[in-house]
Amino acid sequence: MTIRGFLTHVYVMSALLIAAGAATGPVCADMYILTTNVPVRVAPPIQQASEEIVILIKAKGGKWQRPEYELEGDRIVLSLNPKELGGTELFLVINPPPELDLYDEKPPVLLGIKGDGQPLPAETVLELGRTLTPPRVLEWGVADRENALDLGSLKVVLDGELVIDDRVSVTQVSKCQVGISLNLANLEYGSHHLSVKIADAFPQSNELHLKATVTKLATTNWVQAEADTVEVKVDSHYMTSYPLVAPLIDGFSGEGSSNDVTWASAEDDQPHWIEIKLPQPRPVKEVTVYWANTGSTFHTSQNIEIQVPEGGGWKTVYTSPKKGFTPARCTTFFFDEVTTDRFRVYQPAGGGTVQRPDLMWVAEVEAR
Ligand SMILES: [Ca+2]
Ligand SMILES: [Ca+2]
Structure with a gap:
C-alpha cells in the first residue's frame, strides 16, 4: 500500500487516506481505504479521464452508496460523514472496471x-x-x-x-x-x-x-553415539573459570552458561575453535552447535567455519553467510558430505556475538 499525497482538502488531521494498492495491482480501479471517526473532506485525483465518473463508497460491513461530489480541477472533492455511512473504516472506489466484484466479502x-x-x-x-x-x-x-x-x-x-x-x-x-x-x-x-x-x-x-x-527430529549424532571415546580440544579457556570441555559432548543442551553445562573461550581478539576427534572416520554432512543460553538470550556466534584436516592443516568445508545468524538455541551448518574422524568448529577472530565478538560460548556440538 502507498500513501498518496493528496490530503490538501482534508480538514481533519485524524483522517488517513490510503490507496488500496490496486493502482499497481491487477485491478485498475482507484481504490482507497479511509479511516476517520469525524466528518472529512477528501480530494482524490482523477487518474484517467472518462465521460462519466463512477464513485462508490461504503463503510466496512455496509452497502455501496453513490456519494455526491464536486470537481475541482483534476480532483474529486467528497464530503464524508462516518456516522451517515455507518462506520469509521470506509472503502472508496473510483471508476471500477466491470470485472471487479464489488460485493466480494470472501477471502481467497x-x-x-x-x-x-x-x-x-x-x-x-x-x-x-x-x-x-x-x-x-x-x-x-x-x-x-x-x-x-x-x-x-x-x-x-x-x-x-x-x-x-x-x-x-x-x-x-x-x-x-x-x-x-x-x-x-x-x-x-x-x-x-x-x-x-x-x-x-x-x-x-x-x-x-x-x-x-x-x-x-535429529538423526544419529556421531559425537554422542561415541561420546566415551571422543576427544575434545579447544584453543583456550575463559580465564580460570571454564577449565572443563566435557560439557561440549555430554548430550545436554539445555539452558545454562556456567562451566557445568558450557565451555567458553578466552575473550580476546584471536580465532577460537573446538576440535572433535571421533574414534573412527564417519560420513559427516552437518554440524550442529548449541549455544550457551540464559532465558531467551542465546550466545550465537556470527562467523563460524567448519574445518576438516587436510595435509598438515585444515580445509574449510563450511563458511557462514555474510549476514551472520539469527540468535537461536542451536545452529546447524550444512556442507557436502566428507568422511572424517576429525573436524573443528572454527570462529575467526571477532566472530562471536555482536555484544561479545571476541568470545565463543558453546553448550554442545553434534555431527551427522
Ligand atoms: Ca474474494
Ligand atoms: Ca552440553
Missing part, C-alpha cells in the same frame, strides 16, 4: 497443499507432526473466486520472522489463482511455525490465513 480459498510435490491434507492449519524428514518444499494452491489476488499482500512468516528472501516463490496460474512455494531445505532441528497470508485485490482486503507446524 485454499485449493490444496503439496509437500515435495506430493499431496498433503488441504488444511488451513496443517500439522505435519514430528518427523526426521520434513518436506523440503511446501506449496499452497490459493485462489479467489470473486476477484484477482493481491500479490503485494503476500506475507510468509517462519518462526516469527518474515521470509523475504528467495525461499518464497509464487507461480501465477491466473490473476485469481497462484501457487505459493516455500523452500524449507536445511530446516533447523526442533519445532517450527509457519504462516502464510494473502488477500484478494479488493479494498476491504479479504485475507486468507494459512498455518503449518512441523518438528524436525
Whole structure:
C-alpha cells in the first residue's frame, strides 16, 4: 500500500487516506481505504479521464452508496460523514472496471497443499507432526473466486520472522489463482511455525490465513553415539573459570552458561575453535552447535567455519553467510558430505556475538 499525497482538502488531521494498492495491482480501479471517526473532506485525483465518473463508497460491513461530489480541477472533492455511512473504516472506489466484484466479502480459498510435490491434507492449519524428514518444499494452491489476488499482500512468516528472501516463490496460474512455494531445505532441528497470508485485490482486503507446524527430529549424532571415546580440544579457556570441555559432548543442551553445562573461550581478539576427534572416520554432512543460553538470550556466534584436516592443516568445508545468524538455541551448518574422524568448529577472530565478538560460548556440538 502507498500513501498518496493528496490530503490538501482534508480538514481533519485524524483522517488517513490510503490507496488500496490496486493502482499497481491487477485491478485498475482507484481504490482507497479511509479511516476517520469525524466528518472529512477528501480530494482524490482523477487518474484517467472518462465521460462519466463512477464513485462508490461504503463503510466496512455496509452497502455501496453513490456519494455526491464536486470537481475541482483534476480532483474529486467528497464530503464524508462516518456516522451517515455507518462506520469509521470506509472503502472508496473510483471508476471500477466491470470485472471487479464489488460485493466480494470472501477471502481467497485454499485449493490444496503439496509437500515435495506430493499431496498433503488441504488444511488451513496443517500439522505435519514430528518427523526426521520434513518436506523440503511446501506449496499452497490459493485462489479467489470473486476477484484477482493481491500479490503485494503476500506475507510468509517462519518462526516469527518474515521470509523475504528467495525461499518464497509464487507461480501465477491466473490473476485469481497462484501457487505459493516455500523452500524449507536445511530446516533447523526442533519445532517450527509457519504462516502464510494473502488477500484478494479488493479494498476491504479479504485475507486468507494459512498455518503449518512441523518438528524436525535429529538423526544419529556421531559425537554422542561415541561420546566415551571422543576427544575434545579447544584453543583456550575463559580465564580460570571454564577449565572443563566435557560439557561440549555430554548430550545436554539445555539452558545454562556456567562451566557445568558450557565451555567458553578466552575473550580476546584471536580465532577460537573446538576440535572433535571421533574414534573412527564417519560420513559427516552437518554440524550442529548449541549455544550457551540464559532465558531467551542465546550466545550465537556470527562467523563460524567448519574445518576438516587436510595435509598438515585444515580445509574449510563450511563458511557462514555474510549476514551472520539469527540468535537461536542451536545452529546447524550444512556442507557436502566428507568422511572424517576429525573436524573443528572454527570462529575467526571477532566472530562471536555482536555484544561479545571476541568470545565463543558453546553448550554442545553434534555431527551427522
Ligand atoms: Ca474474494
Ligand atoms: Ca552440553
